[in-house]
Structures are given as structure tokens and as C-alpha cells.
Amino acid sequence: MKKEYIIPIFVPHLGCPHDCVFCNQRKISGQTKMVTADDVRKTIDYYLRNFRKEDNYIEVAFFGGSFTGIEPEKQEELLSVAYEYVKDNKVDSIRLSTRPDYIDKEILKRLKKYGVKTIELGVQSSSDYILKRAQREHTFEDVKRASKLIRKFGFTLGHQMMVGLPESTKNDELKTAKDLIKLKPKIVRIYPVLVINGTQLEKDYEAGEYKPLSLNQAVETSKDLLTLFNKKHIRVIRIGLQNTSEITDPNDKNSQVVAGPYHPAFRQLVESAMWYDSISNKIKKINMKVKDVQIDANPYDINNIVGHKRCNVEKIDEIYDTNLIVKANYKIKRGKFKITSLTRALN
16 A cells, blocks of 8 residues: 655645635744745655655645635646656645635636646535635535536545534534535545634634634544544545644644644544444443453554543543453454453452
8 A cells, every 4th residue: 555645835825815714824834925836846856855765655735725716827837846746757646725616617627737636625614604604705505516516527526624613513513524425525624623823713712702612522523523424435634733833732832823622633532532432332232340341453543442642541441440451453454343351250
């Protein structure tokens, strides 16, 4: 199996007509200056020098802003450089993210010309009311139209959704996931809302008009969303913003996060919560008191089964008064586990 490498190129705020309430791309990316063709070339060369010389899959990804909202000349300037590396077989593909209302046939023809394979749409919610509340300035009808057009042109479709937008509930977010599934994306990102310095959401938070989700709330909702996407074999490629020097613990003096469910290992918390539920349900079905419970699983899954800082082991030991033993077993498929119990002697 090829190892996937991403070469990230941030194009902060270019193409966006305004700020959504949660957004400050310059703060999130730590980048403020205009990206040039030379920047793209230097970035790609730097990453290629540092990737392992092995059989891998390399993708150039234009993140931030709304790429297809940039002037066509600027799009072509940046894409043409990345496409040189595709043609020279140094890079396998190009991806980008954009707004659903910045997609049409002419735009897609241009992206095809420069070898783009994947287009991710910033959807955020399928509720028009919540989109309006977040000042997105597009509707879910725009998402449906753009998604169908992207798939028709043969691109890989990706969706990005958010958890904890102003006035959004868990039911709203579950409905968003179900609505996205109907549009058949291949990949999805789930982003819990963080209050970022310099945003409208920060003003609302300081005024007491917005209350961010707790970490536990964000994990529980994301867990249910991940379950929905997994059942439909839709790959969730990210849960939570990537940890950087700017997006880090709010207590860090350099952090641009004011409040919200930040955690450096957010995805692990979500996946560990899913494993806890599965193991807990199995333990409940054991109709006797047990002293030890042994879980055999693929080595790939061990960290998530044990949990962040052994949280699953400690929680199960405390709730069920049992000793949880986790062992690696290469014969077990990823995502599966075998449970063995040892009954406790009665006094």
C-alpha cells in the first residue's frame, strides 16, 4: 500500500468575498502574503526533498480561501507550476478546496486542464438557516448543484462540514451528514468550531452570544457523524483542525484559539470513544462478574482501543470493576476485535 504524502500550499483568503463568522484564514494558516508561482515551486521542491524515497502517492493541495474564486489568471499561474510536477511524474495529483457557489462548467474545464483530481467543497451545514447565521452567503442548493457537477466532470468529490456552528444542534449536524451522504462524496472532513482570534465569532463569544461546544460534546457528535460516514464507506480524512503553532491550546500565548473544543489528538478521542462503545457493549452482554477482559485486535487499532492516555482502559476498569488487557494480534482484521473473559471466583 502506497504511503500518502500531502504538499500543502496555503492561499489565505484569496477568492473569499467576506469573512464567515468563524473564519480568519490568515490566523489559521499563519500566512498573510500573496502566494506566487515561485512560492509554489519552492514549497513543492522543499517537500519532495524531505519525503522518503519509497513507493508513495504525492498530492499537491491548495488549502485556504476559495481557490476557484481567485482571478482565473492567478489560478492558472499557481496550477501550472503544480501541473509541471504531475507531468514530470514527481507528483501524482492536485487537490483544492473552494466554495460551492464558485463552481461552474468553465471553472471545472480549467481545473481539468491543469490536472486537478480532487475538489473539496466547504459545505459546513445543510441548513440554510445555519448557513445564513454563519454568514456563508450560499445555500445548500448551491452545494447540491456543485456536487453533482463535480462528479459529472469526473473529479473526486470531497465535503467539509462543521460541528458547533451558531444555533446548530446535534440533530442539525446528523442531518447534514445524512444529506451529504446522498450527494456521494468520496471523502469528508469534520471540523468542530473553534473560536479564533479576530473573528465575528470571537466578538459573539465575548458578548455571551455564542457558547462553544465542550470537548466532550464535540467528541460525542463527531463520533456519531463518523459512524454514519463509515457505514456508507465514505472516507473521513480529517476530524478537527490540524495542530499548528497558531492552532493550539488556548492557554499557549501564541495560540490564536480563544475558546472551543481544541485538542491536539481530537481524532484519536473520537475513534477511541467509538472503540469504548463497542467494547463496553460486549462486556454488558457477559452475564456474570468478570475479573479480566482480554481484547485481541490488529496492532493498527491498539492505540485507539487503549485510548488517549489510557482513558478507555481506566474507564472500563472503573465502571465494570474489571481488568482490561489489550493484546496485538496480526490475524485480526483492522476494525475488528476478539473479546475473552475470565470469571471472578465467588466468595
